[in-house]
Amino acid sequence: MTGTLVTLVNPNLVHPPITPYALDILTTSLESAGFVVEVVDLTLVRDRWRDVLATYFEHHQPLLVGVTIRNTDTIYPQEQRVFLDSHRDIIGEIRRHCAAPVVAGGVGFSSMPFALVDYFGIEYGVKGPGDVTIVDLAQALAAGAPPSGVSGLIVNDGGGHVHQVPHRDQLAALGRAVLVNRATPYTRRSGRSDKVDNLAYYRIGGLGNILTKNGCTYSCAHCVEPDAKGNQFARRAETAVVDEMEMLVAQGVSDLHTTDSEFNLSISHSKAVLREIVRRKQADASSPLHDLRLWIYVQPAPFDEEYAQLLSEAGCVGINVAPDHVRDDVLNGWKVSRKGTRFYTFEDVERLCKLANQYGMLTMIEALLGMPGETEETMHECVERFLALEATVVGFTLGIRAFPYSPMGKQLAAQSGGIHPVPGVQSNTATEPILLSPLDQCASVVEYERQFMFDAAGNFRPVYYFSPDLPEGRTATRPGDRWLTSVELLWKWVPRDEHPRVMLPTVSGITQEDNNYADNPFLLRLNELGYKGAFWSHWPQRDEIMQAVDAAS
Numbered sequence: 419m420t421g422t423l424v425t426l427v428n429p430n431l432v433h434p435p436i437t438p439y440a441l442d443i444l445t446t447s448l449e450s451a452g453f454v455v456e457v458v459d460l461t462l463v464r465d466r467w468r469d470v471l472a473t474y475f476e477h478h479q480p481l482l483v484g485v486t487i488r489n490t491d492t493i494y495p496q497e498q499r500v501f502l503d504s505h506r507d508i509i510g511e512i513r514r515h516c517a518a519p520v521v522a523g524g525v526g527f528s529s530m531p532f533a534l535v536d537y538f539g540i541e542y543g544v545k546g547p548g549d550v551t552i553v554d555l556a557q558a559l560a561a562g563a564p565p566s567g568v569s570g571l572i573v574n575d576g577g578g579h580v581h582q583v584p585h586r587d588q589l590a591a592l593g594r595a596v597l598v599n600r601a602t603p604y605t606r607r608s609g610r611s612d613k614v615d616n617l618a619y620y621r622i623g624g625l626g627n628i629l630t631k632n633g634c635t636y637s638c639a640h641c642v643e644p645d646a647k648g649n650q651f652a653r654r655a656e657t658a659v660v661d662e663m664e665m666l667v668a669q670g671v672s673d674l675h676t677t678d679s680e681f682n683l684s685i686s687h688s689k690a691v692l693r694e695i696v697r698r699k700q701a702d703a704s705s706p707l708h709d710l711r712l713w714i715y716v717q718p719a720p721f722d723e724e725y726a727q728l729l730s731e732a733g734c735v736g737i738n739v740a741p742d743h744v745r746d747d748v749l750n751g752w753k754v755s756r757k758g759t760r761f762y763t764f765e766d767v768e769r770l771c772k773l774a775n776q777y778g779m780l781t782m783i784e785a786l787l788g789m790p791g792e793t794e795e796t797m798h799e800c801v802e803r804f805l806a807l808e809a810t811v812v813g814f815t816l817g818i819r820a821f822p823y824s825p826m827g828k829q830l831a832a833q834s835g836g837i838h839p840v841p842g843v844q845s846n847t848a849t850e851p852i853l854l855s856p857l858d859q860c861a862s863v864v865e866y867e868r869q870f871m872f873d874a875a876g877n878f879r880p881v882y883y884f885s886p887d888l889p890e891g892r893t894a895t896r897p898g899d900r901w902l903t904s905v906e907l908l909w910k911w912v913p914r915d916e917h918p919r920v921m922l923p924t925v926s927g928i929t930q931e932d933n934n935y936a937d938n939p940f941l942l943r944l945n946e947l948g949y950k951g952a953f954w955s956h957w958p959q960r961d962e963i964m965q966a967v968d969a970a971s
Contacts, residue, residue, distance in 0.1 A: 422560050423454045424552075425480040425518075427471075428614075429508040430488055431464040432501065432936045434945050434953075437619040439604075439627045439677060440486045440524055440548070445613065446604045447549045453556055456480075456612045460508065462622070468511055475515035482556050483512055483520045484548075487527035487534065490871065491880050492936045495788075495817030496905070496925050498846045499936060500878045502537065502871070509538050521555060523548045528646035529821045531572050532580045533867035541565075543572035545582075546648050547597040547632055570597070580864055594648025598632045601655055603662035608669040617670050624950045625713065626671035630659045630691050634679035636761070637825060639752045640786070643679045645823040649756070651683070656690045660698060660707070667706035673951045675713040682716040685725065692728040699731075711735045713952045719762035721770045730777035736810075736952050737774050741767045742786040744803045745796050752789055764803070771808045780810040782954040787816045787904075790842075792885035794907065801911045805920070811954045813921035816904055817844075820881045822867045830883065831856045831866075839897065841886035845879045848897035852881060900925070918958045940964065 426445065428438040438459065445455045458474050460467040485508075491500040509520060523544035527534055535543040542565065544551045554568045565571055570590065571583045585591035608617035620626050633648035634641070663674060682688050699707050710733040718741045729737075743749050744764045755761050767783065774781045785804055787797050804812050820827045820843070833840045836855035843852050850873070860866040873879040885891060890903040905923045912920050940960050941953050947963070949956055956963065 423480040487524040489526040493819040530867040532863040593650030595650040595652035598652035620671040681714040685720045692732045695732040718766040726773040736780040738782040783809040788884040
């Protein structure tokens with residue numbers, strides 16, 4: 419089998435660039451199985467991607483082409499920018515130059531995989547972790563075996579018909595932990611044109627990335643990850659995780675951000691990873707880990723003083739926490755465990771901020787406004803209590819993207835029943851009432867998934883939700899109506915002297931600021947100037963940074 423080529427393509431054209439970690443993961447698995455793997459990374463050559471593809475495939479004939487779809491759209495409610503058209507253009511160009519079958523995957527792809535296999539016109543798709551499935555597929559193709567033997571593979575039958583090969587059991591189908599390589603580090607490289615260049619991404623984007631576990635056992639109403647990644651925690655061996663961290667830091671990638679759904683869920687495993695970092699630092703004064711700067715996503719709980727101390731000793735410098743709100747009546751039934759119970763209080767958020775400050779770590783606290791039950795009163799209370807926190811930066815998002823398999827997406831489809839527009843369901847590009855049908859009322863899975871991204875004419879119309887109990891919800895009469903009154907209220911409620919440390923929703927005409935990630939002018943300038951770490955850590959200094967640049971130019 420050695421010498422059989424699999425080509426992996428990164429079609430993400432958005433900057434600041436984010437390291438396509440999935441391609442390192444897939445490369446590790448394929449190389450371990452004896453395949454030759456090459457990466458064609460279009461992010462870093464986005465202005466000439468067509469020429470790059472044409473030149474590559476002129477000289478290479480792979481057995482299989484894999485494409486990673488990290489994001490379908492920005493999911494930023496005030497912008498609602500979709501990326502799928504550029505992804506389809508890239509896939510079309512691949513097919514123009516290459517006869518090999520194409521398989522797509524990635525967390526964005528996994529949020530609506532049947533519809534995207536059909537939309538892209540590709541042969542195969544993988545929902546969830548691809549470590550095992552892509553190897554099974556490549557081995558089947560190399561042996562001339564039919565794909566029907568590849569467990570879990572999504573297959574395009576043509577004519578809008580897409581099916582999935584059954585998984586071996588329900589645990590693999592839903593939990594997916596068995597589909598993740600948990601035992602060995604993923605091979606991370608820098609300085610090679612045929613692989614993901616982790617150092618190049620770090621130099622341009624300011625962050626590397628690390629996965630300690632895959633999947634999530636929780637059931638938060640707005641979240642796609644338990645469905646897209648798996649509803650079990652696939653905990654990687656802590657030695658493998660820290661081996662990988664050492665590998666990256668030794669290459670010069672010192673700032674690493676966790677890509678777990680949340681780093682502190684499964685707290686015993688998280689502590690084991692941190693203890694392994696600390697142990698190696700204490701045992702070896704020359705370990706690259708002494709240069710590690712760790713940035714993490716967490717939920718407000720569990721988070722005790724032992725955890726804060728371990729984080730600090732391991733090299734954590736910044737904590738991004740998403741309590742989302744302060745009101746129990748808004749959060750109940752929304753931020754919940756698999757059993758439907760809440761797992762933190764606002765007091766947990768206050769304690770986390772104090773512990774982070776005590777141990778010298780920065781904090782970013784994020785609110786998600788506009789969920790069911792949100793009113794002007796509850797939103798105002800959230801703003802006031804978040805601003806009172808001892809946090810480095812406070813961020814507010816208004817509105818939420820609805821996906822086919824998030825609990826909210828399924829609930830909205832059930833409420834609409836394909837007949838009734840649901841109050842609060844909105845899309846900036848909608849030209850007619852948004853009707854959503856539950857899966858059992860749709861002719862196919864493709865049809866069910868498509869309605870969350872496309873209108874009946876096939877135009878992009880991503881579905882968002884804003885509480886209809888907010889001020890404009892009472893007067894909204896068209897599905898494209900914007901929730902601009904609530905944005906204006908948020909800007910009004912934040913005192914001027916607090917603006918430096920606050921991220922607020924932005925729309926044209928209100929402010930020149932932009933806190934969306936995709937092609938953000940401030941972030942792009944940060945990267946040009948060589949700043950490293952999570953971009954929110956530099957947010958309070960944004961005016962000084964931009965003024966210094968303007969003065970220098």
